[in-house]
Amino acid sequence: MEQTLILIKPDAIEKRLTGIILSRFEALGLEIAGAKVVCATEELLREHYANLQGSPFLDGVLKFMLGEYNHLPDHRIHAFVLRGENAVARVRAALGATNPEKADPWTLRGQFGCIKNGVMQNAVHASGTPEEAQREINLWFKPEEVLK
Ligand code: TYD
Numbered sequence: 001m002e003q004t005l006i007l008i009k010p011d012a013i014e015k016r017l018t019g020i021i022l023s024r025f026e027a028l029g030l031e032i033a034g035a036k037v038v039c040a041t042e043e044l045l046r047e048h049y050a051n052l053q054g055s056p057f058l059d060g061v062l063k064f065m066l067g068e069y070n071h072l073p074d075h076r077i078h079a080f081v082l083r084g085e086n087a088v089a090r091v092r093a094a095l096g097a098t099n100p101e102k103a104d105p106w107t108l109r110g111q112f113g114c115i116k117n118g119v120m121q122n123a124v125h126a127s128g129t130p131e132e133a134q135r136e137i138n139l140w141f142k143p144e145e146v147l148k
Pocket residue numbers: 051052057061097098118119120121122125126128
């Protein structure tokens with residue numbers, strides 16, 4: 001069964017959207033195979049966003065992901081492993097485009113995202129490919145924290 005990683009970002013945590021977002025994935029028939037609250041470090045986020053190395057918006061993304069633009073008392077991120085048939089592509093489709101202003105209105109990013117402080121505050125991260133999903137799951141979860 002295919003697995004994917006999703007991260008509920010600080011904008012969505014501040015708006016208390018975690019339950020609503022998860023219910024959309026559950027409605028698609030996806031199963032929660034891992035769940036945790038992580039106090040993210042800059043080191044972990046740099047590793048997660050290694051593909052953005054050298055990009056002009058990396059600093060803004062790191063600040064956003066560390067909660068600096070939201071009113072949270074710490075660096076919390078809600079992390080989930082979801083699994084199911086074609087999970088990676090179906091979750092990405094439910095997210096919509098990276099840019100929330102361009103995302104279709106029925107998608108999670110279209111409904112809950114915005115651009116603020118020059119950063120796309122787009123509510124949810126999800127892995128882009130099955131290979132990326134395995135790398136990201138190993139980064140955020142220990143093997144024993146995920147259902148086999
Ligand atoms: P990326 O990995 O390209 O997109 P996705 O999250 O859809 O896989 O980019 C990572 C995050 O960086 C993205 O969710 C929002 C932020 N970002 C910006 O703030 N500005 C930009 O121009 C881009 C491309 C991304």
